[in-house]
Amino acid sequence: MTHAVKFHPGLMLLDQYVEGSLSADVALAVSAHIDLCPHCQQLSKDITNDQAAVLAEQEVSGRDAEQEWQQMLNFITSQPAISAAGSVLTKPAPQVASVTVNGRTFEIPRALARLAEKQNKWLHLGGIATAKLPTADKQHVSLLYIDKGTEVPNHTHLGLEMTLVLAGKIVDENGEYGVGDLLINSPDDTHTPRTLADEDCLCLSVLSAPLKFNKGLTRLLNPLQQFFY
């Protein structure tokens, strides 16, 4: 199954990801996207080389703090190198990680493997299930499962919403999103994502604020918004 990824993080986002200045949860979504997207793998490599070259080529003022540097150098070279045969060198290769929900098992990207092992339990509501990943930022990171033929009620984002499709497909008013596609909805964007009749979907969801449901009876869901957040 080859799906050409169509929705990518912008260059500015990739720049900040490489630099390490994105908030960790947003960086996690970008990193998982990169795991799934050859195009952005290449781009982030190039950006890394570029930022490293800028660092390496910058001018620094001459020979200040010479003594401090010398002390640091002496300290470092007095430390043992990690031995060639030592097991410290090669951490075990990351296992292929998977999650199981609604009787279905999905492979998930490397970036999520460690955290997914510690995921909270799945909470089900209709055809939708969520499981939070343990992170400590303001953003909320969770896995979101949508059974086939299910519609997430029309909602507005009170904050930034990032959704990365990990398996299957979702569709909303703006298009169709497959594996690796990264949707970024800014505050005030409104949409009604749904799955197709014959395919369910697993996503990574990063939310900086709760959703607000807009239509008719679904407004009754608003007290439940904590579920999605």
Next chain:
Amino acid sequence: MLETTVLTGHHDALAKQKRISQRMTINTDNEPRTGQWEDALTLVALHQDKAAYAELFSYFAPRLRAFGIKMFGNEQQAMEMVQDAMLNVWRKARLFDATRGCASTWIFTIARNVRFDMLRKKQSRKDDISADDLWFDGDYPEQESNSSDSWDTMLMSEKLAPHFDALPPAQRMVMQKVYLEEKSHQEVSDELAIPLGTVKSRIRLALDRLREALDDTRS
């Protein structure tokens, strides 16, 4: 999905890395080659060459400090990052793989990851997103399952092979067992039925010889 994504565009990246590393090299001849920092890292990896490391240190440490000050906004944490990052360069030089990027990229990503984890730790978070989760592909070679293979391949094919072959057979045998088969000195001693001291002195002799050969190609 994942397996189809690995090496796309690799050659472009290599070409770019080569351009960058050449730009950084003070070239005294026109031969294409890896830069001085890649050579220095190789020497550090090979036998903890302090002189080669000192060269790396005096170039990169002040530049990492400037980067740290920009990112942390203070000198103290910047210096903490420099020490931690440069210590990693010293201890893990063997993990550096010139086929996957140039030395400055490797050092930059180490510093970036150290900084990221320093920030997370400061906010005392357990069970949290770490640099290892975020940066994998080609950035931080620690988790690369075949890193030692490709390192050896690089070492053998590109730099050392001719000199390695020219070693006296007895030294070459010992070096092969220690560095390529990753056996301990004692194992080699047992296997070849020679005293441990002989194993060690053959390694020293071979390293000196290789170092000399590498130095010759550098100057």
